[in-house]
Each structure stands twice: as C-alpha cells, then as structure tokens.
Amino acid sequence: MRGLQSLLLLAWTFCLTPLVVASDWVPPPVMLADVYERGEVDFGDYWVSEKYDGVRAYWDGAKLLTRGGNLIHAPDWFMAGWPRMALDGELWAGRGKFEQTSATVRDAKPDDAAWRKVRFMVFDLPTHPGNFTQRLTKLQPEIARLALPWVVAVTQFKISDHASLEQELQRIVAAGGEGLMLHRGSSLYRAERTGDLLKFKPHLDAEARVIGHLGGNGKYRDMLGALEVERQDGVQFRLGIGFTDEQRRHPPPIGSWVTYSYRSLTAKGMPRFARFLRIREEMPP
Numbered sequence: 001m002r003g004l005q006s007l008l009l010l011a012w013t014f015c016l017t018p019l020v021v022a023s024d025w026v027p028p029p030v031m032l033a034d035v036y037e038r039g040e041v042d043f044g045d046y047w048v049s050e051k052y053d054g055v056r057a058y059w060d061g062a063k064l065l066t067r068g069g070n071l072i073h074a075p076d077w078f079m080a081g082w083p084r085m086a087l088d089g090e091l092w093a094g095r096g097k098f099e100q101t102s103a104t105v106r107d108a109k110p111d112d113a114a115w116r117k118v119r120f121m122v123f124d125l126p127t128h129p130g131n132f133t134q135r136l137t138k139l140q141p142e143i144a145r146l147a148l149p150w151v152v153a154v155t156q157f158k159i160s161d162h163a164s165l166e167q168e169l170q171r172i173v174a175a176g177g178e179g180l181m182l183h184r185g186s187s188l189y190r191a192e193r194t195g196d197l198l199k200f201k202p203h204l205d206a207e208a209r210v211i212g213h214l215g216g217n218g219k220y221r222d223m224l225g226a227l228e229v230e231r232q233d234g235v236q237f238r239l240g241i242g243f244t245d246e247q248r249r250h251p252p253p254i255g256s257w258v259t260y261s262y263r264s265l266t267a268k269g270m271p272r273f274a275r276f277l278r279i280r281e282e283m284p285p
Contacts, residue, residue, distance in 0.1 A: 026069040027067060027068055027069040028058040028060060028065050028067070028069060029126065029191030030056065030058055030067055030088060030126070030191060031088070031124070031126070031189055031190055031191060031192070031194065031196075031197055032192065032193040032194070032197070033181065033193070033197040033198055033199040034193055034194060034195045034197065034198055034199075035198065035199060035200075035204060036180075036182055036198040036199060036200040038162050039162075040195070041182060041184075041198070043158070043159055043160055043161060043162075043165075045184055045185050045186055046158075046159070046182045046183060046184055046185065046198075047132065047133070047136070047156040047157070047158065047182070047183045047185055048156065048157055048158065048159045048165065048168065048180055048181070048182055048183075049123065049155060049156050049157070049180070049181050049183070050154070050155070050172055050177055050178075050179075050180060050181070051177070051178045051179040051180055051181045051199055051200075051201065052090040052121050052154075052178070053092070053095070053096075053098045053177075053178040054090040054091050054092030054093065054098065054101045054121070055072075055090065055091045055092075055101055055102055055105045056089075056090055057072060057089055057090065057091045057105075057120065058086065058087070058088055058126070059079075059086060059087040059088075059089075059120075060086055061083070061084040061085060061086055062084070064079060066105070072091070072105055073107065073108050073109065073110050074115060075110045075112055075115050078110075078115055078118075078120075078150065081146060081148065082146070082151070083142060083146075085125060085127060085128075085142075086125065086126040086127045087120075087122050087124075087125065087126075088122070088123060088124040088125070088126050089120050089121050089122035089123055089124070089154070090121045090123070091105055091118050091119075091120055091121075092118065092119055092120075092121050093117045093118050093119070094117075095175065095176035095177050095178075096176050098278065099278070100114075100117070101118060102278075104117075104118055105118075105281075106281050116150075118150065119149075119150045119151070119152050120150060120151045120152070121152050121154050122139065122143055122151065122152065122153055122154060123139075123153075123154040123156075123181075123183075124139070124183075124189060125138055125142075125189075126189045126191075127189075128189070130188075131185060131186050131187055131188055132183050132184060132187050132188075132189075132196075133185040133186070135189070136156060139153055140153050156183070165180065165182075165200065168180060169200060169201075169202070173202055178201060179199060179200055179201030179202065180199070180200045180201075181197065181198065181199055181200070182197070182198040182199075182200065183196065183197050183198075184196040184197070203261045203262070203263065204261065204262050204263065204264070204271075205259055205260065205261045205262070205277060206231065206260065206262070206271070207231075207232075207257050207258065207259055207260075207280055208229035208230055208231045208232075208237075208257070208258060208260060209229060209230050209231075209232075209256070209257050209258075210227050210228070210229055210251075210252050210253065210254050210255065210256050210257070210258060211228050211229060211230050211236065211254060212227070212228030212254065213227065213251055213254070214226045214227070214228060214238065214240075216248065220248055223248040223249055224243065224247070224248040224249075224251040225240060225248075226238045226239060227239045227240075227251065227252065227258065227276065229258065229260070233269075235269060235270065237270055237271065237274060238274075239258070239260055239274055239275070239276045241275050241276065242260070242261075242275040242276035242277060243276055247276075252279045256279060256280075256281075257279070257280040258276060258277070258278065258279055258280060259277040259278050259279075259280050260274050260275060260276055260277055261274070261275045261277050
C-alpha cells in the first residue's frame with residue numbers, strides 16, 4: 001500500500017504539467033459505479049450526492065473528453081482558466097434535460113447559446129493520491145478558485161442509514177432528479193467498476209450495444225419492432241418497448257450503444273421488463 005501511495009503522490013506532483021491527451025476512441029481512465037443494495041455499505045464511510053443525468057466528462061488537463069474518449073468541442077471560454085490537473089464530472093443542463101445536454105455536447109461546432117446552459121458538475125480529482133475524503137478537501141477550494149459559475153463542485157453530504165437514504169432519494173426524484181451516488185470516503189480513485197462508487201435509483205439501468213433490428217407488425221409495420229442488443233458480458237436480448245414513433249422510423253444504428261431500464265435479473269442473468277431509454281452517444285464503439 002505504501003508503494004502504491006508513493007506512485008500516486010508522484011503522479012500528483014506531475015499534475016502541474018499537461019497530461020497525455022487521449023485520442024478519439026481511447027477512453028479516459030474513469031471510475032465506474034456499481035449498484036447500491038441495501039445492507040452492503042457502512043454509511044459512516046460513504047459520502048452521498050445527487051446523480052446528475054448528463055454526459056460524463058473527463059478533463060485531462062488540456063482537453064475535455066467523453067467517457068468513450070471522444071473530444072468534446074466546448075467553446076474556448078467554457079474551459080478558459082481550468083487547472084492542468086484532471087477533473088472528473090458530468091456536463092449537465094438541469095434535471096430532465098439529458099437530450100438537450102447530449103445534443104449540445106455532440107455538436108462538433110459548439111453552439112455558444114446552448115453551452116451557456118451547461119454546467120460542469122465536478123465530483124472527483126482522478127490523479128490526486130489521497131482517498132476520496134482527502135480529494136474533496138482539495139477539490140472544493142480548487143473549484144472555488146476558478147470562480148466560474150458553469151464549473152460547480154458537486155455537493156457531498158452524509159447519510160446515517162438506509163431509511164434516510166430512501167427519504168433523500170424520494171425527495172430528489174420528486175424534484176425531477178435521477179437518483180443518488182454513494183462514494184466511499186476511504187477509497188482511492190480506481191479506473192474500474194467498483195463498489196467504492198455506487199448508484200441508487202428508482203429503477204435499474206445498464207448499457208448494451210445494438211446488434212440487430214427486428215421489423216414491427218400491425219401499426220409498426222415497416223418500422224422498428226425491437227432492437228437486438230448485447231451487453232458487455234456477451235448476453236443478448238431484445239428491447240421492444242420504450243420507443244417513440246420517430247425512433248421506430250429511425251432506430252439506433254447497429255453498433256451504437258443504448259441505455260435500457262429493467263426491474264431485476266432472472267436466475268440466468270437476463271433483465272426483466274427491459275425498456276429502451278435512450279441512445280448513449282458518448283459510449284465507445
């Protein structure tokens with residue numbers, strides 16, 4: 001452990017010089033969340049924050065990248081003065097405005113007016129050598145020093161038990177939010193999916209890659225009936241509900257990634273009541 005901390009301290013020392021910039025389709029080393037389940041956490045060691053339904057973004061000290069490694073073409077003024085250290089966060093235009101945020105971020109020619117409505121909600125410092133609680137003590141004054149209204153340090157707070165967590169989830173969802181995030185205070189930043197970071201939402205969701213289109217019947221004749229999709233673990237299944245008529249006329253292309261919701265998993269690991277939610281434009285191919 002001491003050797004690992006020494007290496008991380010060395011990396012932090014060099015954060016004052018520009019980091020290596022990832023090229024297109026080279027994903028940045030982001031930490032990914034697992035799913036919260038009741039009874040699995042020590043609430044005394046976890047920080048809680050709102051889960052922002054936006055586009056994950058990683059500032060590598062020189063460029064802003066999506067989770068999949070695509071360059072984000074934000075206006076120069078949006079990133080002016082940002083530190084050379086890495087920042088991990090979410091580009092967010094407000095509750096219930098994912099599609100608006102996604103369209104703004106995807107635009108290769110930045111729309112200045114659209115970007116005025118976007119905030120970079122920063123929740124971590126990936127290259128800092130300390131644990132999450134220590135990273136928070138560095139993150140908050142660093143963001144305050146920028147004094148940019150569109151760069152915001154995500155509010156982190158403590159919850160005492162599951163009942164309080166449920167109550168906070170209901171409050172956030174009633175206000176139009178997506179859910180909550182739980183982050184272990186004693187954890188180092190690890191670029192993998194880990195229980196040190198958990199998401200808690202009213203429904204479960206995940207991503208899958210489109211591998212086929214199935215034609216519809218009746219009112220959906222000559223339109224999409226269902227998507228054939230494949231999870232990262234190789235499990236294949238179909239998504240047949242959740243689409244608008246426009247999406248059925250112009251379905252997500254084969255090879256693209258989509259987010260779907262589901263209630264639970266069967267004994268064989270298949271999602272129950274899977275429903276299409278949206279295309280994930282920022283996912284790698």
